[in-house]
Amino acid sequence: MSNTKNTFTITFAIPYVNARPHLGHVLEWLQADSIFRYQRDILGKDVWLGAGTDENSLKNVQAAAKAGKDPQAWLDEYAKIFEDAYKFFGVELTGFRRGSDQQHHWPGVQELWRRCDAAGDIYKKTYKGLYCVGCESFYTEDELVNGLCPEHLVPPEVVEEENYFFRLSKYQDKILQLIERGELNIVSEQYKNEMLGFIRKGLEDFSISRSHKRARGIGVPVPGDDNQVMYVWFDALAIYITAMGWNFDMATFEKYWPADVQVIGKGINRFHSVYWIGMLLSAGLATPKTVFVHGYITADGQKMSKSLGNVIDPFDLVKQYGLEPVRYYLLKEIPTHSDGDFSHTRFAEVYTADLANGLGNLCSRVAKLASSADHTFTPAAKEELQDHPSFFEAMNQYEISTAAQILQSDLAKIDQQLNQDKPWKLSGADQQAALAKAVTSIQKVAFLLQPFMPETAKKIYEHFSQPKISALQPLFPRLAV
């Protein structure tokens, strides 16, 4: 592959479909979507954005049973809820693959298995371990917190059976090297160091199947063994490539794989930065370039939970405030790679300061001044729009929140310049020059705002790119208190 390639590939995590999407999902989708829009609309690349649903999991079966529903009907209903949710939040997926797709996904993941097997990396052994169904993962004693799963705070089950194992230990040095050399970039540093520490302790082979019985018949059959189905992570990780055409549309697969960036939450970093990398190396496939790790989101400083009654529903937020302000808040206010908080109070502060009084007010003011003076304006050249090293550096390093803050401080500077130039006190060529400076600066911010608020950005950009600029209705009405 040459480094002049004009494609860019992004994936985000493959969720279980045991409940409706929550705010943490939406944060991740919007982070991935902002990278998608940056690459496509600002850099002009041919971008592939893909995801899917993790359906061959006991968690889904348990959720269906609890609701008194047929498992397949449950999967169909919830996969649709997720697909609709992507649309609701304005996320345009290029590829989407359901884990229950027996036409494309199952043969694809079986082919991946065969390749790993052919490389001598799959073997059978009896295993006894502590298993958390919530995580679909084994834990060692020292990873538990007071004997409980660190993610779910429930005791793990003791499980013993004969399974297939993946020879991860064989790839320890190779994975370590990829990370150390930056060929596998883990963003940010703290997550990279966590993985380096985990690998240096020594990688153990991991179970990639379970008995048909324990899985209650759910899962992709292991090739050549009717008594075993694949471990849900082996199956789910493969969705990243089956969503792209692996094993049935190889032209598309070869065009877009490997992923430039895989966006995930901090709880599943190990699966992506270590296990998945080992599987790809074994199968002779290229490994992703970057694993982008985000943190978790709290409400009013507390973990969201049904029992606390503080769950923020992302659908309700959009109904209350509109999609664009919600996008802006999540992308700017939540630190991109660490935990962040949502509160209605903070939302109202950011909305008022940055959007109503900041961007909205500046645009109205400049549009009004430009419309009352009889000047003609020229749209800024592409080179001018793209000339912003600090913004591009932040976006290229996946510091999305920093990039949004840079644009916010640009708006403050445009405002200061305007107050200094006082075009309303000028006339003729002096007035035209002062207004043209403000108009061009607004065009530039609007162009770069596309990843954060695509509709608003387009509207502002188009409005200020006209030769004659008319007055502008307020972009962000005051919030009703």
Ligand SMILES: [Zn+2]
């Ligand atoms: Zn767990």
